[in-house]
Amino acid sequence: MARPRPTEFDKKKIVAENRRARFDYFIDEVFEAGIVLTGTEVKSLRFGEGSIAESYAEVKDGEVWLINSNVPEFSHGNRFNHEPKRPRKLLLKERQINKMHGAVAREGMTLVPLSIYFNEKGKAKVELALAKGKKAHDKRDTIKERDWKREQSRLMRQHG
Template sequence: MARPTPAAFDKKKTVAENRRARFDYYIDETYEAGICLTGTEVKSLRFGEGSIAESYAEVQGGEVWLVNSNVPEFSHGNRYNHEPKRPRKLLLHEREIAKMTGAVERKGMTLVPLSIYFNGRGRAKVELALAKGKNAADKRATMKERDWKRDQQRILREYK
């Protein structure tokens, strides 16, 4: 009997999305990771603020860290407000971390965050992908394919 396909992640409210990642990388596998946040960071994310456009993840000492993600300071925060660009620890199983470490070291893959969202239980999660970078020719091919699909849809609409 075949293994059942895993269910899609339960995204209730997407806060930040890295739309450029799917253009710049071939996405191999995706993981759902928890993220360690302080109180004001959670409040800031709940207001829909935050960016992961220039961020990446790295494995250090058996832990995965989200680097260069921007969660702006909470507007009503006081002296206990957080630092906007601090590295944030991602929560994954050891088996998943070992798999990521092997792929990054041996295959030259990159850990790219695709989105930050709140799941059905109200927990902040990061959709993390193991990805391989595209070169310029691959990016041009992707653009050509996307334009052709858009033209196909336009042509089909005209004939209906």
């Protein structure tokens, strides 16, 4: 029997985080994917530059691609510098890719990157989530619940 995988990945250094994703989407399942980068992209990410705020992932020809993520050009890069918004290939197992493709095609879900980070071995990874979009009333409920939790903790501190 295979051992269970941890739900939280070993993140050493978070480079870019999509904080809005958890507000805009219901997160169903989270995957850890490797990312194919060139040398200057890795150097830019190690300096903490990069953004995945408006990015998404799509399954094309049995491969998963990260679209619209921004890794700015490396300041000391020369003519070998990279293009900042190029599509980047994500490395996943075939079974995971098939699962994502089925969910996106049948259930109308979206592939949303949650964060880019370096793991303990120094490899760049992307935390990718299968998500379903929230409607406006769902977002209002989320805000209401968050405010109530904040109020609850404040009351507990005052009277506890």
